[in-house]
Amino acid sequence: MRRRSRMLAAGVFLAPALAMIAMFTVVPFVQGILLSFQSWDGVSLDAPYVGLANYRFVMHDTEFWGSMKNAVVFGVVGLFVANAVSIVMALAVHRARRGAAFFRTVYYLPGVFSTVVVGVMFAWFLDPKIGVVNQALKAVGLDGLQHNWLGDPKTALIAVAVVFVWYHWGFGFILFLAGRQDVPQELYEAASLDGAGGWAQFRYVTWPGMSHVTGIVSVLTLLSGLQIFGTVQVLTNGGPAGHTEVPTLDIYQQAFQFSEYGRAAAMSVIFGVCLIVLACVQLWVSRRLGGSTDSRAEKGS
Amino acid sequence: MNTLVDTARGTKTPPVPTPSARRRGVRLRGPRMALYALLIAGALEALVPVLWILSGSLQSAEQLYKGTDPIPRPFEWGNFATAWNEGGFSQYLPNSLLYTAASVVGILVIASMAGYALARIEFPGRGAVVGAILVIMIIPLPASFIAQYKLLITLGLANTRIGYILVLIAGGLPISILIMRGFFASQPKELEEAAAIDGASLLGTFWRIILPLARPGLVAVAVIQAMGVWNEYLMGLVLFSDSSLMPVQRGLTNFVSAESPQQQILLAASLIAVLPIVVFYAIAQRHIISGLSAGALK
Numbered sequence: 001m002r003r004r005s006r007m008l009a010a011g012v013f014l015a016p017a018l019a020m021i022a023m024f025t026v027v028p029f030v031q032g033i034l035l036s037f038q039s040w041d042g043v044s045l046d047a048p049y050v051g052l053a054n055y056r057f058v059m060h061d062t063e064f065w066g067s068m069k070n071a072v073v074f075g076v077v078g079l080f081v082a083n084a085v086s087i088v089m090a091l092a093v094h095r096a097r098r099g100a101a102f103f104r105t106v107y108y109l110p111g112v113f114s115t116v117v118v119g120v121m122f123a124w125f126l127d128p129k130i131g132v133v134n135q136a137l138k139a140v141g142l143d144g145l146q147h148n149w150l151g152d153p154k155t156a157l158i159a160v161a162v163v164f165v166w167y168h169w170g171f172g173f174i175l176f177l178a179g180r181q182d183v184p185q186e187l188y189e190a191a192s193l194d195g196a197g198g199w200a201q202f203r204y205v206t207w208p209g210m211s212h213v214t215g216i217v218s219v220l221t222l223l224s225g226l227q228i229f230g231t232v233q234v235l236t237n238g239g240p241a242g243h244t245e246v247p248t249l250d251i252y253q254q255a256f257q258f259s260e261y262g263r264a265a266a267m268s269v270i271f272g273v274c275l276i277v278l279a280c281v282q283l284w285v286s287r288r289l290g291g292s293t294d295s296r297a298e299k300g301s
Numbered sequence: 302m303n304t305l306v307d308t309a310r311g312t313k314t315p316p317v318p319t320p321s322a323r324r325r326g327v328r329l330r331g332p333r334m335a336l337y338a339l340l341i342a343g344a345l346e347a348l349v350p351v352l353w354i355l356s357g358s359l360q361s362a363e364q365l366y367k368g369t370d371p372i373p374r375p376f377e378w379g380n381f382a383t384a385w386n387e388g389g390f391s392q393y394l395p396n397s398l399l400y401t402a403a404s405v406v407g408i409l410v411i412a413s414m415a416g417y418a419l420a421r422i423e424f425p426g427r428g429a430v431v432g433a434i435l436v437i438m439i440i441p442l443p444a445s446f447i448a449q450y451k452l453l454i455t456l457g458l459a460n461t462r463i464g465y466i467l468v469l470i471a472g473g474l475p476i477s478i479l480i481m482r483g484f485f486a487s488q489p490k491e492l493e494e495a496a497a498i499d500g501a502s503l504l505g506t507f508w509r510i511i512l513p514l515a516r517p518g519l520v521a522v523a524v525i526q527a528m529g530v531w532n533e534y535l536m537g538l539v540l541f542s543d544s545s546l547m548p549v550q551r552g553l554t555n556f557v558s559a560e561s562p563q564q565q566i567l568l569a570a571s572l573i574a575v576l577p578i579v580v581f582y583a584i585a586q587r588h589i590i591s592g593l594s595a596g597a598l599k
Contacts, residue, residue, distance in 0.1 A: 006424050009503045013418035014430065016411045017474055021437055024449065024471030029440050032448030040451070089343050095336055105586055106344045109351060112582045114532035116550045117571040120557060121354045124564060130366050132353060139368075166350065178590050227443055230534040230550075234557060248443040248535070255447050256539070264447045272444020279439045 032272075035265035042259050054266035064267055067238075067245040068274070070157060071226045074246065077161045078168060078225030079218055085165065086172030086217070091206070093173075094180045104177065111170040119234025122163045126150050126235075150236050153243040160235055160244050164228060171224075172217045179213030180206065215286025219279050226275060247271045358568035365565050377565065384569035387562065392545055393552030394577070399462070400548050401530045404469035408477050408526050409519055411470065416481025417511060421493070431482070438475040442535060450539050465540050465548075469530050477522045484518030485511075517591065524585040531578040549574045 036054055040047035058064055093103045110118070125132050128148040137145050149159040187205045196204065207214075229248040232238065238245035238253070247267065255264035357365055358380055359373040385391070418424075419431055449468060450459065458464030492514065496506040512519070537551040544555060553574045556562060562570075582589075 006422055010418045010422045010424040010427075012504070013414040013422065013507075017415035017478060018430075020411060020467070020471045021434070021474055024452070024468055025437055025440060025445065028445045028448035028452050031452060032445050035448055035451060088339075092336055092339050092343075096340055099340070103340050103344060104590075105583070106347050108586065108589070109579070109582075110347055112528060112532075112579055113575050114534060114550045114553075114578075116534055116553050116557075117575050120553070120567060120571045121350060124357065124568065125350065125353070127564075130564065135368055166346070170347070174590055223441065227441055229443075234554065251443055251447065252535075252539070255450075261447055261451070268444050268447055272441055275441045275444065276439050 029272075032265050032268055035262060036269045038262050038265075040261040040265075042255065042261050047262070050262065054262045055270075057263055058266045058270060061267075063242050063245055064247070064250055066242055067247045067250040068271070070243075070245060071228070071247050071271075073157060074161060074164055074225035074228050075222045076225070077165060078221040081161075082165045082169040082225075083172050083217060083221055085169040087176045087214075089169070090173050090176035090180055091202075093177055104174070107173050108170040110167050113167070115167070115228075115230025116234055118163065118167045119231045122159075122166075122231075123150070123235050126159055151240055153240050156236055156240055156244045160232055163231060163235065164225065167231065168221065168224065172221055175213055175217050175220075176210065179210040182213075183209035211286070211289060215283065215289075218286060219282050222282060223275060223279060226278075354568050355572065358565060358572050360565055362563050362565055380565050380569040381573065384556075384566045384573055387566065388556045388570040388573070389544065389552055390549070390570070390573050393547055393549040394573075396462075396547060396552075397531060397549040398577075400466060400469065401527050403466045404473065404530050405523050405526050407466065407470040408473040409523060412474055412477035412522065413481045413512060413515060413519060414507070415474075415478045416483075417485050417507060419478065419482045420485035421490075431479075434475050434478055438479075442472070446535060446539055449536070453540060459540055460542050460546065462546060465536065465546075468536050468540070469533065472536075473526045473529065477526060480522050480525075481515070481518055484515060484521075488514065517588070520585070521588045521591050524581075524588045527581060528578055531581075532575075 035047065037049055037051060038047040039050045039053070089103075089107060093100050093107070096103060113121075124130070126149040128134060128146075128151065131149075133149065134146045137143065147155060149155050183206060187209065188201060191201050191205050227248055228246050229252070232244055232246050233249055233252075236244045238249050248271075251264045251267045251271065254267060255261050353371065356371045356373055359376050359378065360380075361373075361375075361377050364370065364374065419427060453459040453464045453468070456464070458467065492510055493506055496510050497503075501509070532550060533548070534550045534554075537548045538554070541547045541551060544552070547555070553570060556570050557567065
């Protein structure tokens with residue numbers, strides 16, 4: 001009886017959440033898989049099944065695979081460059097005796113901006129004629145380095161990646177800072193009694209103590225790099241000639257510009273499966289790497 | 302890294318009057334200066350682009366086109382009025398306020414109930430539900446937004462306010478449920494037990510006792526979700542064709558792609574699009590760290 005009332009209560013409390021998630025996340029996910037085997041123009045009521053035709057098209061779509069390659073670039077840049085900046089700055093702010101609150105607030109500020117606004121901002125900074133980057137180069141006499149940063153296939157992707165790092169490192173910073181604050185101070189005292197220097201303390205106390213944070217932040221930054229959309233759409237719209245095309249944008253264009261919803265769904269499925277597998281692999285790896293060090297940290301404290 | 306840790310150790314060590322300690326005290330000045338140089342460089346890197354766009358939004362077209370002078374002469378406050386009028390913000394801004402308020406309230410109610418059940422009510426399959434929510438959190442938006450669009454068309458909810466709000470709530474739920482679950486799990490149980498002994502129903506206890514005590518957790522979720530919803534772009538882009546319903550980020554891209562507005566007006570428009578959430582962030586930012594760390598790190 002008591003067990004039954006607990007079940008009932010749990011059901012009542014969970015029902016709205018499960019219904020919403022099922023309806024608007026799980027059902028579309030499954031429907032998307034079905035849609036990838038259909039041909040739908042976005043308007044008509046019926047969408048005939050076309051078997052693997054969409055997948056066959058996507059397999060030979062060089063722009064899509066180019067966009068996947070670019071997504072990997074953003075993912076890797078997020079994972080290594082943005083996270084490296086994040087962790088260094090988080091440790092620095094943790095050390096700071098004065099102004100920690102100020103730095104914390106300022107570092108996260110770009111992350112408060114929307115991706116669209118970040119796109120508008122940097123499109124202006126990087127504008128070949130009136131952009132501040134080229135103006136500044138001219139002002140210091142380096143006219144030769146002036147460049148159409150977003151218009152040149154050689155520099156466009158790098159320029160967008162720099163913008164991505166500017167926009168995104170504050171997010172990891174906040175989480176690393178929280179993680180650093182959770183590492184017990186006693187561990188450092190014990191380590192320094194044992195004669196551990198600065199590097200040894202980082203290597204054997206800070207890094208393992210933050211391993212679970214590192215795992216989560218890695219997954220989140222990798223995923224957000226792979227799924228970049230608004231900034232790219234506003235900065236370059238995938239150009240020049242697809243050199244900054246990314247999968248989310250490609251899927252959007254395929255659906256809403258070319259009305260090829262089935263193909264877009266097939267791209268979504270391929271891209272989504274890659275993302276899910278990557279996230280799972282990465283979580284698994286960080287659990288394995290983190291597991292042993294976590295238990296050591298617990299024993300230590 | 303080396304220097305940073307060294308510096309801290311130096312500051313924590315009480316001053317011992319030995320020659321070596323004194324030498325260390327002198328040596329530490331360098332690392333501390335390097336630390337602050339790094340911190341200030343980081344602050345400039347984050348702030349200068351923001352200040353630059355602010356300056357650009359206040360310049361005249363001629364000044365903006367001419368050069369690198371960062372001080373607007375004169376201050377063209379009219380840019381903001383022009384942007385407001387031409388950019389249709391009197392429509393977009395109230396839309397975004399409505400979407401943000403409605404979806405955040407929805408998320409708070411639904412996620413706190415679910416989080417409470419998952420943290421406190423023991424029932425078979427609880428672990429499986431938590432696991433399922435974690436898995437669903439991994440389903441990326443790009444893997445489902447085309448199908449979400451199709452679903453909302455089927456339901457007659459595409460290009461409607463309620464459709465967008467429902468999508469926003471569903472999208473914000475998994476992380477919010479996990480944050481609230483972490484929060485409830487860390488709270489003492491005594492008050493609820495006392496209420497139960499006094500004969501309060503579970504729902505009554507929840508509304509009158511649990512939720513008021515959960516305010517810090519609710520605030521953290523509200524802050525994080527409000528920022529996410531205000532800046533949401535992809536679904537706003539996909540779901541709306543009627544510009545009178547569009548949220549502000551979507552409205553801004555309408556403005557960007559309109560026949561080449563002048564740059565300084567565009568910059569002013571961008572700032573209008575982020576100003577409300579930046580002010581909100583400035584007020585609420587101390588709650589972000591607690592929310593993010595409670596939800597994401599546990």
